[in-house]
Amino acid sequence: MTQVQALVFDVFGTVVDWRGSIAADLGAWGAQRGIACDWAALADDWRARYQPQMQRVRSGAVPWTVLDALHREALEELLPKYGLQHLDEADRCHLNRVWHRLNPWADVREGLRRLKSRYVIGTLSNGNVALLVNMAKHADLPWDVVFSAETFHAYKPLPQTYLGAAHMLDLRPGELMLCAAHNDDLAAARAQGLRTAFMPRPTEYGPSQTKNLGPEQDWDVVASDFVDLAQRLGV
Template identity: 45%
Template sequence: MTSFPEIRALTFDVFGTVVDWRGGIAREAEAMLAPKGFTLDWGAFANAWRRPILAAMAPVRSAERSYVTMDALHRETLDLALGEFHIATLDETDKHRLAMGWRRLDPWPDTIAGMNLMKAQRAVVALSNGNIALVLSMAKRAGIPWDTILGADLVRTYKPDAAIYDSASRLLDLAPSEIMMVACHPGDLNAAKSRGLRTAYVHRPLEWGEGTERPLPETGEFDVIVHSFTELAETLGA
């Protein structure tokens, strides 16, 4: 029996929920920098790069800055992370290659199996702050089985701006109540809920590395609270 039979599409946050950005960027940074003689905590470098990316989206949401793609923000904020680790010897070709590493992230171990189960009954859709080219490139490399990708470049702002969630309903031609937002970030889900979407929280305790685990949400805070995509598929009756 299918639970939530009214849900016709599942929209997914990508960075942290679908893919392990920290592990992927740590790998990409080590591949680029270790042969040049650098030795550092690669996971800490990934975290140091991710933090200013999150901050850089705020001026776009508030219209203090015109929209730029996530690819562009990755390149801009790379200089901050390199500076924090006193790395000043990369040329522009190396920096571009490293910034494009965000297109080469790996899914969590449960991601693809769980998505394929859910895909049999419902549309599985990326609803991401990533631009379409970024998320598509990532999907082709990693085999992420999206039915379609709704990137931030379609509405030219970033989550948790309401326009992102409203665009899912408009572009998928569904009522908000027919869509379930899937994410590991409570703020993302609360914003989706405020626009009428149903919500599924997936616990990703290692998103920022060991010792950074956030507590599980309270029962009832979201429609579904699970620990993996395969558990979510089972909960939805896939």
């Protein structure tokens, strides 16, 4: 473990609470405008389209498309179901950019600041660069480097994302650790030789979440949150 030089983080779910943030952000926005909507349900429906959309890009069925555009496509499909089809272009843009305004879990800022004191810390996210940079400004996330699927024109869990991050940092795969709340992401990283750290986010999908409640492999580190991760890495 002493060879690890850099930590890259999955973002949606691991760093930020997308479901709670969307419900709070759009809830406040809707309240101001007298728009009633089950925003958490919209968030769930929105997120449910994420993997199928990316799979169409991964398979080559559609050309490279950034996540902002996939989000917008899915939003257009969902607006009628939630009675929001009357929203104009500016409002639709504002809704779509809610993914740029997500908030971190409570332990994230302290954990990242401690980890940054010893390691290069970065994102390794399917979010596009603008989304990740704007989110970092919004949420005060002190990344040293922002790696995105957009950097590699490939969505996780394709190998070129994990290997691309290591290559661009001039590190061997074993000198890079992926930190994530999702066992499948970690499995794909481990298959490419990366080190792995798991921390559960048991309410990412709301109170009745059933997946990723615990580690499914003997990950190099299993932590309760980012502060515990810093502790376990000795910083």
